[in-house]
Amino acid sequence: MKRIFSGAQPTGGFHLGNYLGALRNWVELQHEYESFFCVVNLHAITIPQDPQELAKKTREVARLYLAAGIDPQVSTIFIQSDVPEHAELAWVLNCMTRISELDRMTQFKEKGRSQRENTGVGLFDYPVLMASDILLYQTDLVPVGEDQKQHLELTRDLAMRFNRDYGETFRIPEPFIPKIGARIMSLSDPAKKMAKSDENPNGSIALLDDADTIRRKLKRAVTDSGTDIRFDETRPALMNLLTIYRLLTEQTPPEIEEHFAGKGYGQLKGELADVVVEFLQPFQERVRGISDEELDSILEMGRERARNEACKTMDEVKTRLGLSGSGAPRN
Ligand code: ATP
Ligand code: LTN
DSSP, rough: OOEEEEOOOOOOOOOHHHIIIIIIHHHHHHSEEEEEEEEEEHHHHHOOHHHHHHHHHHHHHHHHHHTTTTTTTTEEEEEEEGGGHHHHHHHHHHHHSHHHHHOOOHHHHHHTGGGGGOOOOOHHHHHHHHHHHHHHHHHHHEEEGGGHHHHHHHHHHHHHHHHHHOOOOOOOOEOOOOSSSSSOOOOOTTTOOOOOOOOOOGGGHHHOHHHHHHHHHHHHHHOOOOSSOOOTTTTTHHHHHHHHHHHHHHHOHHHHHHHHHOOOHHHHHHHHHHHHHHHHHHHHHHHHHHHHHHHHHHHHHHHHHHHHHHHHHHHHHHHHHHOOOOGGGOO
């Protein structure tokens, strides 16, 4: 059975973009692939985090995976720092990654390069840790949003380089980027993606926002000129609202356009708020319904399954590199 691996950071408020661009697809793909879903807390510490808050968010993200429909009997859900092989492989891959390759990463350019003086080396190295996550599990497919495409290309390059220099070791993964929803835009600025790190909280709808907050944010969402409700590429703010509506209602664009014929932006925003609230309320109830004990046992099971697979790859990597230590042939 082919494998998928994906992960999300336990930082900020998990938003509709994360759900529509990534998590939703994990839920669908888990039945066709052997699946590993990780809460990447080692990635989170590439920028300073409050320890208590980080620990809390890490468990919260695992709960979101479960509430979205990841089935722990079918898929492996685990926490990155529970499997030390992620950091171990990252070191090995670091030694094969060129500084120039990381210097080209657009996400680093946006997040770190502007403040070079006080940016940690970990942020620069973020894509190498991500490559390790993926390659450790001999992953075939990585379902992510559009913003991760460049990181996936680096992952493939590193895997091919290792295989060429030390012999076939890693499977070469492919990205899975959905045709619709791969880049949900900010509600307050349709030129930017909806992001956890956005200082303006009105730009994104968090999966844990309450109904009033959701209605208020959607009411304030910026719109373009023009009045009719159509899937029109020249009106990005409207397109974004319609894309969210489309994905949550599973209606086709002609059906949606017919439904909103003769109606205006106000009506669309109101109905979209109803749709989002109707989707998120039962979701939030499922989040609250997962007990601490249940979560502990799921994460423990995940840790074991993940570690088992990770160790197999890491043993092979060490043998290939001559790092086998006590198990190595003696002269
Ligand atoms: P930020 O939102 O601050 O950029 P992030 O992208 O680092 O944070 P993660 O939680 O690590 O957030 O991302 C989880 C998944 O959500 C990734 O697969 C990412 O591609 C996807 N994703 C993030 N933002 C969006 C978006 N606006 N639209 C679609 N997918 C998204
Ligand atoms: N960089 C990703 C999170 C992430 C990831 C991964 C995604 C870390 N490791 C491995 C897929 C596979 C992000 O969305 N910010």
